[in-house]
Amino acid sequence: MESNAETIKRLKERLEQGHLKTVIIPHISPDGDAIGACAALSEVFRLKGMGCHVLTCDFIPEYLHFLKNIPSAISFQEKPETCKRHLAEADLIFMLDHNTVSREGYLEEWVVSAPGEKVIIDHHPDPDPQAYVISDTRVSSTCELLYTVISRIFGTEVITPDVANALYTGINTDTGGLSHNSSRPETYRIIADLLELGLDKAYIHERIYQMNRISRLRLIGNVLLNKLEIIDSYPVAIMPITRQELERYEYRDGDLEGLVNIPLSVQQVLVSVQITERKEKVKLSFRSKGQIPVNEWAKAFFNGGGHLNAAGGQMELPLEEVVQKVKETTPWFFEQFLVKSNE
Numbered sequence: 249m250e251s252n253a254e255t256i257k258r259l260k261e262r263l264e265q266g267h268l269k270t271v272i273i274p275h276i277s278p279d280g281d282a283i284g285a286c287a288a289l290s291e292v293f294r295l296k297g298m299g300c301h302v303l304t305c306d307f308i309p310e311y312l313h314f315l316k317n318i319p320s321a322i323s324f325q326e327k328p329e330t331c332k333r334h335l336a337e338a339d340l341i342f343m344l345d346h347n348t349v350s351r352e353g354y355l356e357e358w359v360v361s362a363p364g365e366k367v368i369i370d371h372h373p374d375p376d377p378q379a380y381v382i383s384d385t386r387v388s389s390t391c392e393l394l395y396t397v398i399s400r401i402f403g404t405e406v407i408t409p410d411v412a413n414a415l416y417t418g419i420n421t422d423t424g425g426l427s428h429n430s431s432r433p434e435t436y437r438i439i440a441d442l443l444e445l446g447l448d449k450a451y452i453h454e455r456i457y458q459m460n461r462i463s464r465l466r467l468i469g470n471v472l473l474n475k476l477e478i479i480d481s482y483p484v485a486i487m488p489i490t491r492q493e494l495e496r497y498e499y500r501d502g503d504l505e506g507l508v509n510i511p512l513s514v515q516q517v518l519v520s521v522q523i524t525e526r527k528e529k530v531k532l533s534f535r536s537k538g539q540i541p542v543n544e545w546a547k548a549f550f551n552g553g554g555h556l557n558a559a560g561g562q563m564e565l566p567l568e569e570v571v572q573k574v575k576e577t578t579p580w581f582f583e584q585f586l587v588k589s590n591e
Contacts, residue, residue, distance in 0.1 A: 252383070252396075255380050255381060255382050256396075256397055256400050257400075258380065259380050259382070259397075259401065260400070260401040262365070263298075263340075263401060268298055268299070269299045269334075269337055269338050270293055270298055270299065270300045270301075270338060270339065271300070271301050271302075271303055271334050271340075271341045271342065272286050272290055272293075272300060272301070272302045272303070272342045272344060273302075273303050273304070273305075273342065273352055273355060274304060274345055275344075275351040275352065276305045276351055276352060276353040277501075278304060278308055278345075279309075279345075279421060279505070280312060280417050280418055280420070280421025280456070280505075281345050281391055281419075281421060282344055282390065282418075283308055283309075283312045283315060283318060283417075283418075284312075284315065284389075284391045284414045284415060284416075284417035284418030284419075284421070285345055285369070285390045285391050285394050285414075285415075285418055286317075286318070286344055287302075287315035287318050287410075287414035287417075288391065288394060288398070288411045288414035288415045289342060289344065289369075289394060289398070290302050290316075290317040291316045292398055292406050292411060295406055296406070301334045302317060302320070302321040302322065303321070303322050303323075303324065303355060304321050304322070304323050304324065305323075305324050305353030305354050305355050306324075306325055306353060306354075307323055308321055308323075309500070309501040309502025310500050311455065311456065311502045312417070316410040316411075324354045324355055325354070328354075331355065331358065335355070335358045335359060335364070336358075336362060336363070338364040339365070340364055340365050340366075340367055341362060341364045341366050341367065342367045342369065343359075343369070343378070344369055344370070344390055344394070345369075345371075345389075345390040346368075346370060346372065347368065347372040347374060347383070348376045349366075365378075366378040366379055366380070367379065367381075367382070368381045368382065368383060369382045369383075369393060369394055369397060370383050370393075371384055371386075371388075371389060371390050371392075371393055373385050382397055386432065387432070387435070388422060388423050388426075388429050388432065388435045389419045389422035389423065389429075390418060390422075391414070391415045391418025391419050391422070392419050392434075392435055392438055394415065394418075395415050395438050395441070395442070396438075398411070404441070404445060407442070407446075408445075409445070409446030409447065409448060411445075412443075412446050413447055413448060413451070413452055415447075416439065416442050416447050416449065417452055419438070420452065420453075420456065421505070423435075424535075425457075428535075428557045429556070461498075461503075463497050463503075464497070464500075466497050467493070467497035467503060467504075468503075468504075468510075470493065471487050471493075471507065472487075472510065475487050475488055475489060478516075478517070479575055479578055482579070483516055483518040483519065484517070484518070484520075484521065484578055485511035485514070485517045485519070485521070486520075486521045486522075486571065486574055487507070487520070487521070487522045487523065488523045488524075488525075488567055489504070489522070489524045489525065490525050490567060491525045491526065491527070508520050508522040508534075508535050512535055512536075512537055518536060518537050519534065519537075519540060519542060520534070520535045520536075521533070521534055521535075521574055523570055523571055523574065525567040529563060529564055530562065530563045530564075530565060530566075532546065532550050532552065532560060532561040532570070533559075534546050534552075534558070534559040534561070535557060536556070537557070542554075542557065542558070543556060543558075543559040544581070545559070545581045546559040546560060548577070549573060549577050550562065550573075
């Protein structure tokens, strides 16, 4: 199997051919890591004079619109024909922070049929085979991995303050503010490099954590006060959220960011599960402490997967049935994995 270093070398040679059209795609319901990576890579391509478009299946959370080039991203839901045209014309299609085309929602069909070569840069396990696959499950985030890719291909001189801010946004948000999946010394060496290259850490923290609206605080307060439940006999917190509650509190994309981590602040809680009813599906977010592999739970029952301590899933069932399924599978999960994690 080709190493990341070898793949990066091949990708560098391809990019040096010049006059390339590129498309960058995050996963469906993109988070800070996916959008930080899109912002960083698109800005590098812009600085190098390369044609580039960021395409999304749905919409980017409002709190991430401060990142460079993100306000100009094109949503398939708003401009499907424009997205199709850019995909058909692209020489390279970059798949950031996801390991399979199926994580691209409405874009999947058009990405699969596009003639351009696909490039995966990601930190999730078991990536699809594509022309270029740069994957490392050890890193904190795709943005940490992307720092290495950009540095080796273009040098650190292209990492402007805007690029550094975008990369740090991904590292920070994907680790819950460096609280999980962030014990590698290399992660902090990269953050130190970003600071030297112009990262405005205080500004990023302000944009991510200090831009709340009253309606968002009330939504989170309602969930914690009225919806948070601890499963009997197990250290699992669940938080079911209905569509009606989202509407009542004027929900915007990104308003629930970080909520799933809050129950883990309780000493006795080892796993937190947020269950959110959306228009077409019920979405689940899993978080855990220590070596408890919630990605296995998400994969086994909820059409999902992810990392050891942070995973997601989705179900086309009523919210009440999904909540019941979480409760019913809790004993199985702890019998299978909690005992192993303590051995």
